[in-house]
Amino acid sequence: MPSSTARSCATVSGRHIDELYTEESVSSLDYARDLADPGQFPYTRGIHPTGYRGKLWTMRQFAGFGTPEDTNERYKQLLQAGGTGLSVAFDLPTLMGRDPDHDLARGEVGKCGVNVTSLADMEMLFDGIDLGTITTSMTINSPASMIFAMYLVVAEQHGADWRTLSGTIQNDILKEFIAQKEFIYPPRASMRLITDVFAFCAERVPKWNTISVSGYHIREAGATAAQELAFTLRDGIEYVQYGVDAGLDVDAFAPRISFFFNSHSDFFEEIAKFRAARRIWARVMRDRFGARSPRSWQLRFHAQTAGVSLTAQQPYNNVVRTALQAMAAVLGGTQSLHTNALDEALALPTAEAARLALRTQQIIAHETGVTDVVDPFGGSYFVERLTSDLEAEALEYFRTIDAMGGMVEAIERGFPQREIAESAYRFQQAVEARERVIVGVNEFITEDEPPVGILYIDESAGEKQLAKLDALRGRRNNVQVRHALDRLRTGATGTDNTMPLLLDAVRAYATIGEMCDALRDVWGEYVEEAVI
Amino acid sequence: MPTIRVVIAKPGLDGHDRGAKVIARALRDAGMEVIYTGLRQTPEQIVAAALQEDAGVIGLSILSGAHMHICPRIMELLRERGMDDVMVVVGGIIPDVDIPKLNAIGITGIFLPGTPMQAIVEFITRHARDRAALPESSGANR
Numbered sequence: 001m002p003s004s005t006a007r008s009c010a011t012v013s014g015r016h017i018d019e020l021y022t023e024e025s026v027s028s029l030d031y032a033r034d035l036a037d038p039g040q041f042p043y044t045r046g047i048h049p050t051g052y053r054g055k056l057w058t059m060r061q062f063a064g065f066g067t068p069e070d071t072n073e074r075y076k077q078l079l080q081a082g083g084t085g086l087s088v089a090f091d092l093p094t095l096m097g098r099d100p101d102h103d104l105a106r107g108e109v110g111k112c113g114v115n116v117t118s119l120a121d122m123e124m125l126f127d128g129i130d131l132g133t134i135t136t137s138m139t140i141n142s143p144a145s146m147i148f149a150m151y152l153v154v155a156e157q158h159g160a161d162w163r164t165l166s167g168t169i170q171n172d173i174l175k176e177f178i179a180q181k182e183f184i185y186p187p188r189a190s191m192r193l194i195t196d197v198f199a200f201c202a203e204r205v206p207k208w209n210t211i212s213v214s215g216y217h218i219r220e221a222g223a224t225a226a227q228e229l230a231f232t233l234r235d236g237i238e239y240v241q242y243g244v245d246a247g248l249d250v251d252a253f254a255p256r257i258s259f260f261f262n263s264h265s266d267f268f269e270e271i272a273k274f275r276a277a278r279r280i281w282a283r284v285m286r287d288r289f290g291a292r293s294p295r296s297w298q299l300r301f302h303a304q305t306a307g308v309s310l311t312a313q314q315p316y317n318n319v320v321r322t323a324l325q326a327m328a329a330v331l332g333g334t335q336s337l338h339t340n341a342l343d344e345a346l347a348l349p350t351a352e353a354a355r356l357a358l359r360t361q362q363i364i365a366h367e368t369g370v371t372d373v374v375d376p377f378g379g380s381y382f383v384e385r386l387t388s389d390l391e392a393e394a395l396e397y398f399r400t401i402d403a404m405g406g407m408v409e410a411i412e413r414g415f416p417q418r419e420i421a422e423s424a425y426r427f428q429q430a431v432e433a434r435e436r437v438i439v440g441v442n443e444f445i446t447e448d449e450p451p452v453g454i455l456y457i458d459e460s461a462g463e464k465q466l467a468k469l470d471a472l473r474g475r476r477n478n479v480q481v482r483h484a485l486d487r488l489r490t491g492a493t494g495t496d497n498t499m500p501l502l503l504d505a506v507r508a509y510a511t512i513g514e515m516c517d518a519l520r521d522v523w524g525e526y527v528e529e530a531v532i
Numbered sequence: 533m534p535t536i537r538v539v540i541a542k543p544g545l546d547g548h549d550r551g552a553k554v555i556a557r558a559l560r561d562a563g564m565e566v567i568y569t570g571l572r573q574t575p576e577q578i579v580a581a582a583l584q585e586d587a588g589v590i591g592l593s594i595l596s597g598a599h600m601h602i603c604p605r606i607m608e609l610l611r612e613r614g615m616d617d618v619m620v621v622v623g624g625i626i627p628d629v630d631i632p633k634l635n636a637i638g639i640t641g642i643f644l645p646g647t648p649m650q651a652i653v654e655f656i657t658r659h660a661r662d663r664a665a666l667p668e669s670s671g672a673n674r
Contacts, residue, residue, distance in 0.1 A: 092545035092596055104572065107601025108545050181547025181571055221550050308550075312645040345645050347597075347627060421553050428554050432648055441646045451628055457597060530570025532540075532556040 012266040012436070013224035014426065015389070021381035029384055034279065038374045042282035044275050044387065046333040047298040051374030052365075058336040059361045060137055060302065064089030064114035065348050066461040068124035071114040074351065075129060081355055082362060086129070087137040087338060089113035090147070095182045097143040097516025100465040110461030112348070113139075117469055118511045122150040123157065132160035136167040137212070137302070137336075142184040144171035145193050146515045149502040152205070168209035168258060168302075171197060174235040174407055175214045178416045179221035181528065184516060187408045189523035193498060194239065195246040198253040200499035209258045211239060212302065218416075219262035220308045222424020225273045226390050228262060230397035231407075231416050233280055237398070238407040240289055254285060255295035263329035263337075264306040265321060271377055272386035274332025277301065280391055302336040303329035312345040314440035315452050323360050330364055331377060337361055347454040414531060421532070469511065476509040484508045485518045492522040536660045538589040541569040541578040543606075544598045551623060552593035558649035559591075559656065575605040582610075582618055588660050594624040600633065607637045619659055623647070 009017045018025075029035070036042060039049030048054055061078050063086075064071045075086055091113040093105035099117055100109045109115050116122055126136075131154060140147040148169050155165050173190040176183045183190065194211065201210045215223075215232030223231065236257060243253050259277065263270050281299035285291040305325035310318045319342050326339045339357040341349030349357070365371055377383040404410045411417070430436040437443045484505040491501045498519075505515050540556045542549055549571060560566045567585045569578060582590050594602060599622060610618055621641035622634065631642055641655050 092598075096545045098545070104545055104574070107598040108596060111597035112546070176547070181549060182545075183547075221548075222554075346625065421550075424550050425554055425557050428558075428649060432650060438646075442648070454627060456627060456629065459601075528571060530568050532553050532560070532566065532568045 011225070011269045012264060012427075013226060013269060014423075014430075015225075015269065021385050023381065025381045025385040026388070029388065034388075035378060035384075041286070041294070041297060043278040043298055045375040045378045047278065047300065049374075051333070052330075052371035053374075056365055056371065057330065057334050058085045058135070059083055059358060059365075060085035060087045060336050060338055061354060061358055062087040062089050062139065062304070062338045063354065064091070065112075065455070065457055066110040066114065067464050068114055068116060068121045070110070070461065072125055072127055072129075074354070075125075077351060078354065078358065079129070079134075081358055083358055085135045085137065085336065088125070088139060090138075090140055091115045092182075094147070094512060095140065095142070097146070097184050097512055099511050099513030100462060100469055102513060107459070107462070109465050111457050115461065115465045116147065116150070116512065117465060118472055118509050119150050119153055119506050120468070120472055120509060121465075122147075122154050126154055126158075130160075131155040131158045131165070137170075138168070139170045141170055141173055141176050141180075141182055142190065143512055143516055144169045145197055145498060145502050146506070146512055148197065149499065149506040152503065153506050162205045164207060165205055166207045166209075168212050169197070170214060170260070171211040172214045172235065172260075174238060174411065175217050175232070177411045177526075177528075178218055178231060178235075179223070179420060180217040183526050183528075185519065185523045186526045187411060189519075190526075191242050191408065195242050195248070196498045198243050198256075199246065199248060200497055201256060202248065202252045206256075208256065210253065210256045212258050212260045213239065214260040216260050216262045216304055218420065219264060219306070221420050222427060223420045224423050225264065225266065225269050226393035227397070227416075227419060227423060229273050229277055229280075229390055230394035232259065232261070233277065233284070233394060234398055234401050234407050236281065237284060237288070240285070241406070244289065250285075250289050250291045251293040251296050254289070254291055255293060255298075258335075259299055259301040261301055261303050261329075262306050263303045263325045263332070263334075265309050265325060267324060267328050268377075268383055269386060269390075270325070270328040271332045272383050272390055274301070274303070274329070274334065275375075275383070275387045276390040276394065278333075279387070280394055300335045302338070303332070303334040304338040305329070305340045307340055307344060310340060310342075310345040311438065311441050314446055314449055315342045315346065317440050318342040318345070319356065319360065322357065323364070326360060326364055327368075327370065330370055333375060343452055343454055346452070348457065350453060350455045414529065418531070472509060472511070480508040481505070481510045481514070484510055485514055488515065488518045489522055492519055533661070536564045536589060536656065537567070537585060537587040538564050538591055538656065539567045539569060539578065539582045539585055539587040540591045540593070541573050541581070542571050542593050543573050543575060543578060543602045544594065544596050545572060546594070546596040546598075547571055548595050549593070551595070555591065555593070555623060555649065555652060558653060562653040562657070564656070575602060575609055578606060579609040579613065579615070583613065583615065588618060589656055590618055590620045591656075592620065592622045592624075594622060594626075597625070599624065599626055600630055603634055603639055604637055607639070619656075621652075621656065623652070
């Protein structure tokens with residue numbers, strides 16, 4: 001049995017960790033070249049010279065369930081409690097572009113998020129919330145253009161100017177193929193929808209974040225920190241390349257690309273990951289794409305604590321896990337943060353659990369003092385070495401993926417999918433062997449814990465949304481809808497930008513299922529090869 | 533002893549397949565024959581796969597909250613097709629209040645987050661072998 005002083009240590013990603021890091025560990029590091037002051041290329045230490053003294057991160061709690069009426073009420077509660085931005089969680093039928101009356105939507109309406117079938121639902125979702133002043137993030141991917149079009153029309157109804165409107169659509173289809181698997185169309189058609197949004201926004205909605213390139217789901221699916229970093233940034237490269245190939249000027253659209261990372265349990269590795277992400281992106285944008293605007297070089301990101309780390313056992317332990325993970329995101333310089341609620345291994349959060357999650361961020365922001373200094377771990381032998389090691393591993397993956405022809409090609413070959421599944425299985429084996437302790441699950445187990453009250457979503461949301469859909473189809477001008485959908489099909493067959501066509505369909509109250517079906521008619525559906 | 537044949541399925545619209553894939557590999561490593569259906573399978577497709585593959589066990593991975601819609605339909609189809617001897621187990625996020633309801637319709641094992649893979653392997657091994665003798669055994673496992 002090795003003594004505790006001689007034991008071998010590894011991060012949650014399986015990375016070997018030395019007992020001590022010294023000057024030698026960072027001997028190849030050059031301050032001006034590799035770190036630089038905050039606000040200076042390559043932004044390892046942060047994109048803002050003043051860090052959180054200038055502006056705190058946005059406390060953006062992801063929320064959505066049931067009907068738009070249910071979720072509207074939750075948003076008003078979160079804003080009342082001091083939330084500073086909104087983040088919409090849609091249900092699976094919406095995410096998959098299916099109306100509530102579709103066979104595959106039965107039993108799923110309003111369960112994992114809010115159901116939004118048409119413009120009428122979007123109007124209700126933001127009823128009494130001024131879209132001219134609030135920023136909204138929407139976690140929507142395959143049907144991102146359709147949901148964005150609905151949001152734009154509601155903003156217009158509120159009197160907001162599209163030119164100053166700000167917010168984010170996730171719009172990241174590559175990580176769907178890689179990890180979360182909520183895809184509709186094949187990869188190349190999906191990429192077309194995304195470059196259409198880039199072009200449309202560059203001209204009409206210039207402050208909108210057109211994509212949130214996401215590592216969150218890649219990590220949740222089992223990736224290591226290095227894989228999350230590598231696949232996410234390589235996805236980012238793919239989007240920029242497709243935009244450039246579509247004839248766009250890189251500096252016209254790249255500044256609106258944002259990122260979304262997981263903030264997992266391994267404290268220092270996560271801080272290093274965020275720092276490495278900024279350095280890699282700055283260099284890629286300047287050197288690989290020749291971007292000239294510093295705003296193209298600066299990686300901005302949202303972070304969410306690790307849902308996969310939450311346990312159903314002893315759920316109050318999750319408050320502590322989340323606080324520590326949130327701290328890592330803040331010390332890594334996140335622009336925006338979601339903290340998970342203690343009951344999320346069991347259900348969508350109750351209002352009380354959601355409030356406690358927000359309070360966790362507020363305590364970090366206002367009571368701990370960590371916001372007073374920019375990049376407080378800059379210069380730490382350990383964190384700097386981890387930052388460099390993670391960067392090197394990511395660049396190695398870039399070379400592999402470049403050699404395959406790009407990320408779309410790598411996905412078509414199942415490369416990132418296999419790498420992630422392998423890591424997920426390895427992690428689970430380590431847990432089973434108790435090489436890795438999960439408090440309350442494989443160690444420190446409590447028998448007969450009292451259950452916590454959870455949010456239970458029944459079938460009533462589904463019934464209400466079905467009734468509303470019926471009423472909508474009776475009320476709207478169905479000839480106008482049909483014409484708008486026909487024009488959408490024609491446009492998709494050619495090279496017209498799909499956004500104006502979707503806006504017309506949305507204004508006619510075409511449903512998400514109808515718009516997505518029109519494009520299914522043209523592009524077909526993607527079927528993943530099932531491999532284990 | 534004949535090899536245990538298991539169909540692992542992801543019903544519904546959800547695409548989060550980490551759990552399904554990890555369990556599929558663990559069962560395979562334990563010597564079972566595992567058929568993974570892939571994503572977005574309807575109850576009809578899952579039952580058809582079990583029939584075609586001559587599987588004694590169906591393992592469903594459901595995280596979306598749609599289990600009270602999906603599970604009764606699968607049990608109904610199995611009954612209709614005379615496949616009552618197929619054991620059905622579910623893994624995923626299942627609220628406590630639904631566990632007795634799922635047991636009542638004949639779902640033999642319910643595995644909640646944090647269940648060790650080894651516990652699932654042992655449960656399936658034991659019950660698949662004993663099933664003829666103990667057709668009504670049931671239980672929830674954390």
